[in-house]
Amino acid sequence: VCVAASCQSSGSLAVMEALEDACGDGKGTCRVKGVGCMGLCSAGPLVSIADKDCSLDESVLYRDVTPADAPEIMGSVCGSPVERLRCPTDQPFFARQHKIVLENSGFIDPDSFKGYVAVGGYAGMVRALSEMTPADVLREVTTSGLRGRGGGGYPTGLKWSTVAKMPAGQKYVICNADEGDPGAFMDRAVLESDPHRVLEGMAIAAYAVGANKGYIYVRAEYPLAVERLQTAIRKAKRAGFLGSKVADTQFSFEVEIRLGAGAFVCGEETALMASIEGLRGQPRPRPPYPAESGLWGCPTLINNVETFANIAPIVREGGDWFASIGTERSKGTKVFALAGKIRNTGLIEVPMGTSLRDIIEIIGGGIPDGKAFKAVQTGGPSGGCIPEAHLDIPVDYDSLKTLGTMMGSGGMIVMDETSSMVDVARYFMEFCMTESCGKCIPCRTGTWQMHGLLDAIAKAQGTHADLALLEELCEVVQATSLCGLGQTAPNPVLSTLRYFRDEYEEKLQRAE
Ligand code: SF4
Incomplete structure (x- = not known):
């Protein structure tokens, strides 16, 4: 049973208790174990039925499990799987990943020293x-x-x-x-x-x-x-x-x-x-x-x-x-947290060089509710928004920089056609403004000023002069702030201006 925070928030501890109760006489041959994140957080609570030595890929995985499902699941352990709860492990979400960092996640008991030693x-x-x-x-x-x-x-x-x-x-x-x-x-x-x-x-x-x-x-x-x-x-x-x-x-x-x-x-x-x-x-x-x-x-x-x-x-x-894994200048794999308007929210690990399209459309399952993709934000408040036209770019440190964003630590927020990119820029600027430590003036005052300008534009109350001032401030804050927070705070504004300027223009025209 996944007992990481995501599944716990959807009730996995109660599921685990119910499974232990349902174990009953089977306790000699069957053991209920809490494990770490299995990745597909949007389908939690997740329960995997596995032979002692088999990996997560070889197990029977159940999704959206409730305590009421426990007796049926336990009854099926040595028989046929419960099809209505089954979550295929050969689906692209699992099959297209390459796990190094997460190789033990969802498999070992995080509190068990012996469990860790047993897997090397x-x-x-x-x-x-x-x-x-x-x-x-x-x-x-x-x-x-x-x-x-x-x-x-x-x-x-x-x-x-x-x-x-x-x-x-x-x-x-x-x-x-x-x-x-x-x-x-x-x-x-x-x-x-x-x-x-x-x-x-x-x-x-x-x-x-x-x-x-x-x-x-x-x-x-x-x-x-x-x-x-x-x-x-x-x-x-x-x-x-x-x-x-x-x-x-x-x-x-x-x-x-x-x-x-x-x-x-x-x-x-x-x-x-x-x-x-x-x-x-x-x-x-x-x-x-x-x-x-x-x-x-x-x-x-x-x-x-x-x-x-x-x-x-x-x-x-x-x-x-x-x-031998990854690209020439970005080796190994990268863990990403998929969030926002994407079907499979959760945790994934892919080789460096995997395309954004593969991550979003295949592993992430695309955009839900029949909506169209608009952008993906990488690199958090220091990063930028990438539009559909650039989804085939390989994810590595250098390629993302050419698009005006960055790898960051691995957060990926997907936006659909209903998202306003001016609002997105304003949200990240508000974050930087609130989190600025105040030590240096360009960041302390610049983020506040930029947020004010963005707020006016987002409310269709800004002018072209405001936009020009915003762009000038982006340059100054980038060039003169002391640390990375201030130096990169303008990035979401600059990338949304680069790819979604029409949305800014539309707001300005409404005001003027
Ligand atoms: Fe503080 Fe860094 Fe912002 Fe300067 S740039 S105010 S040091 S957070």
């Missing part, structure tokens, strides 16, 4: 500690071509090497789990479904760069993820995979959780570090970069949840294996 968990870390030097690990990660999944796409091997080259002494590893983009829930799902995978990646990173202390900075609004992380840290420590003298070696690695209080800007790495230090979460100019002078002035490695979740398979299978 901690094998990468054991290999790193027993067969590889830190330099060997750095080489594999560099060979893999992995780029940071938090949004920027910086080469992970290069970042790790910079921290490793700093003089020996106190160094830190930080996992950025401060996921805050509207519509994004990739990190939450990974932490709720497979927390040990993230810990294993962090520990391997610490070994490679010479750190002995780690922090996971996670939003307090993710209580289930926090709870599962706490359990995972406790169990990994008890089993000797965290703490001092890990796996009977000289390597030590302690991990602590730090809760973010909901400020979007704390996802920016210098603001995040300030918050961990107990200061107000505000960015500072870079350089110095965290790799050289980070937490409390020490060399610090910061990667996000998905980046760390890729590490164990890379060490286990080798960098060349990972580099």
Whole structure:
């Protein structure tokens, strides 16, 4: 039974209880297990009937299950499936995915240390500690071509090497789990479904760069993820995979959780570090970069949840294996959260280079209610809106930039013909205005001004002079803001102006 937050919100805990009750005499041969996210959140609660050793793909999957369905489902375990509840696992939503980060999601019990080890968990870390030097690990990660999944796409091997080259002494590893983009829930799902995978990646990173202390900075609004992380840290420590003298070696690695209080800007790495230090979460100019002078002035490695979740398979299978997946400059897979006007909302993982059309029309099942597609927003408030004409573009770091948007951390919000693109731009600007930390004037005042202009235009009260001023402000705020929040805040405006200018014009003409 999926017990990640999405399915819990549609009642999966009650379903699980009912299935346990219905198990009755079958308890000797049949076990009800809570697992992480199975991906198809729109069909929850999801229940998978699987033979002990089979994968999710080979199981019988049931959708929209209610507690009342439990006796019928239990009765069918050794017989014919309950067809009315069946959710085909050979449908494109499942069949077209390639799972590396999510390979255990929806399959293992996230609270079970043994369950993680049984599917090869901690094998990468054991290999790193027993067969590889830190330099060997750095080489594999560099060979893999992995780029940071938090949004920027910086080469992970290069970042790790910079921290490793700093003089020996106190160094830190930080996992950025401060996921805050509207519509994004990739990190939450990974932490709720497979927390040990993230810990294993962090520990391997610490070994490679010479750190002995780690922090996971996670939003307090993710209580289930926090709870599962706490359990995972406790169990990994008890089993000797965290703490001092890990796996009977000289390597030590302690991990602590730090809760973010909901400020979007704390996802920016210098603001995040300030918050961990107990200061107000505000960015500072870079350089110095965290790799050289980070937490409390020490060399610090910061990667996000998905980046760390890729590490164990890379060490286990080798960098060349990972580099064989994806495109020339964007290797591996990417996890996306599909949201908005799309039939299959949920969590997916596809090879880099998959086209947006495949993601939206085939894996996502297209637009519901017979409506036409209008745009897809990628990259959250820092990204942009892509129209139908560009849906065949491959999803990778570089291609998305040419369209005036960005990969971001993986949120994808789909809009149909009923969405007003001026309203969309105003919504994201309001988000940036509210989340601006106020440290620098272009962002603090610029987002407020741009929101005012957008509001007037959206209400058909703006003029062409307002639009000209809006475009000028976009340039200024982009060029002069201190951190990524301000520098990218104009992106949704610029991309909607680039592809949907007629909608702005229509509003202006109504006003004039
Ligand atoms: Fe703060 Fe915005 Fe300046 Fe970033 S750009 S430091 S969020 S005011």
